[in-house]
Amino acid sequence: MNKLLTTLFALSVACATGLALAQTAPAAAPAAPSQAPAAAAAKPATPASAKSLEAKIEMCVGCHGIVGYRASFPEVHRVPKIAGQSAKYIAAALQAYKTGDRKHPTMRGIAETLSEQDVADIAAYYQNLGQAGRAPLADKPSREPSAQVALLLQKGNCAACHGANLSKPIDPSYPKIAGQHADYLFVALKAYKIENNAALGRSNGVMGAIAKQFSNNELKAIANYVGSLDGETETIPESRFHRN
Ligand code: HEC
Ligand code: HEC
DSSP states (O other), X not given: OHHHHHHHHHHHHHHHHHHHHXXXXXXXXXXXXXXXXXXXXXXXXXXXXXXXXXXXXXXXXXXXXXXXXXXXXXXXXXXXXXXXXXXXXXXHHHHHXXXXXXXXXXXXXXXXXXXXXXXXXXXXHHHHTTOTTOOOOOSSOSSOOOHHHHHHHHHXXXXXXXXBTTTBOSSTTSOOOTTSOHHHHHHHHHHTTOOSOSSSOBOOHHHHHXXXXXXXXXHHHHHHHHHHSOOSOBOXXXXXXXXX
């Protein structure tokens, strides 16, 4: 148990420093543009394409690779499960942090260091992570909603886009939401309602129009139900990428 705790502590430190480390770590291949690391840090949009997949993922595992890992901003919640999420959606989300359509400061800082190629590689990696041999998810949700939640889901027409079982989106750039952490779903849904805030919010017009129809209590009820379903996304510890 002690060993586990030590490892977790080391990882959370790695998590906090991962960004700096990743920017100064030597690139695996020498093909990077003729930028010194210092210049690369000042101009984060360009330098990453020569990094190995391992170096790219190492920036993520300190949070997304620890089962139950919690973030504290803007309130304590588990970090989203991204393994098994669709690559197009992961790429779209990373792009939204890059452009500032999603304001979450930590994820913005991280996404800004990723090149287009990094985003594509990372998204493909996480889509497949842990999925080999997984039985396909049934179309029917693993639990029925309460009468109250059934009405809310109907009002928001959630399955029209997020698909059968809320895990088979009609477009791969839309997220699978069944079985995602309920506390994260609640934070994400509230974020679509927030406007004109530099550090909080998501400006996606589609989800904005939907989330704004609901009170926070209603969003919480929806999040608790959706999070309680069986789903395809997971947190997978990626120990082979941990150096400590
Ligand atoms: C310091 C912890 C931390 C690190 C490191 C981190 N993330 Fe995140 N990530 C988060 C948190 C917290 C959120 C939720 C942000 C929000 O509310 O929008 C998030 C959100 C995301 C999302 C959106 C998920 C969704 O369902 O919409 C993706 C995709 C993502 N991260 C990918 C990555 C990748 C790829 C890396 C590494 C390059 C990474 N993250 C590194 C904490 C982290
Ligand atoms: C018209 C299509 C559409 C409908 C209807 C819809 N969504 Fe979405 N949803 C999307 C899209 C597109 C995104 C990605 C937005 C983004 O990039 O931030 C999304 C994102 C989300 C997210 C963020 C997931 C994450 O991992 O961060 C949640 C939660 C969500 N939707 C829940 C719902 C719920 C609950 C309903 C019904 C009340 C609903 N959606 C209805 C299209 C839709």
